[in-house]
Amino acid sequence: MLRLLILPTMVTATLMLAACAPTSYQKTDTGELPSLAMATETWVRTSGKALPAVDDLMMQADSQIAASNWDLASEKLERALRISPDYAPAWSRLSQIALYKEDPQRAIQMAKRSNSHAGKSVELKLLNWQFIREASEMLEDTDGVQNASKNIYILQNL
Secondary structure, three states: OHHHHHHHHHHHHHHHHHOOOOHHHOOOOOOOOOOHHHHHHHHHHOOOOOOHHHHHHHHHHHHHHHOOOHHHHHHHHHHHHHHOOOOHHHHHHHHHHHHHOOOHHHHHHHHHHHHHHOOOOHHHHHHHHHHHHHHHHHOOOHHHHHHHHHHHHHHHOO
């Protein structure tokens, strides 16, 4: 019951703090990488049913992400994944953190892992492909950018 009251408060605080995220990753609505606030909304909507311990760790990680504490957020996410290794929203969060830390190889790896566990969640897969495209751009991998763009187009038209 307490979790149901805390979650909306944490989401609101995270979205408010997300406006302070590094602007280099907050691009336009042209299908490019969404802002941290938009990513957080997607993660919350696609979270589904998780164990209470995982939910708590996700809320803590989101607070750390909003405060740009990437290492602490990663630690919380990795703990959650030790409990529930197939929890796609946690892998997706790790992907975005890798982008913020300018580690595109890890971002791609984490986004692909998230997609492998995302099931029928088109919204989460779309977000992950946007992370993959951004990471591919950072790596100057034109094939990776084209592949990600193709997958984004397909998902947007489902």
